[in-house]
Amino acid sequence: MGLTNQVPGSKVGQKYADQVTAFLNLEAVELADTHDVPDLSIFTCASGRHLQQYWDDLISKGVSIMVCLGCVAISGVTSDIVREGARMGDMISVQQLFLGADKVFFDY
Numbered sequence: 001m002g003l004t005n006q007v008p009g010s011k012v013g014q015k016y017a018d019q020v021t022a023f024l025n026l027e028a029v030e031l032a033d034t035h036d037v038p039d040l041s042i043f044t045c046a047s048g049r050h051l052q053q054y055w056d057d058l059i060s061k062g063v064s065i066m067v068c069l070g071c072v073a074i075s076g077v078t079s080d081i082v083r084e085g086a087r088m089g090d091m092i093s094v095q096q097l098f099l100g101a102d103k104v105f106f107d108y
Helices: 025-033 051-060 069-075 091-100
Strands: 021-024 064-067 086-088
Touching: 021 025, 021 091, 025 064, 025 069, 051 091, 064 091
Parallel strands: 021 064, 064 086
Antiparallel strands: none
């Protein structure tokens, strides 16, 4: 999960000058679920860092995190349990995100 160092965009200091959004869909929406997983630091990645550190890195660098509304409906994540730094996408905001993006990267 070296994503925090590989996110495209121009950096100004430690933040991105461009708008960068991580879109959580499918099973990734569970990363935003504070009800079932209140603390992401219980997960250690292959790098030895806790998953919470990666989440915090994205937020501190100004990356916006949007959660797929359709995917959360299936998983049971609701807006009152979304992790700090993430926001629920709706049909309009998701459409604007993808149609307005200069670049879209997918990771499965």
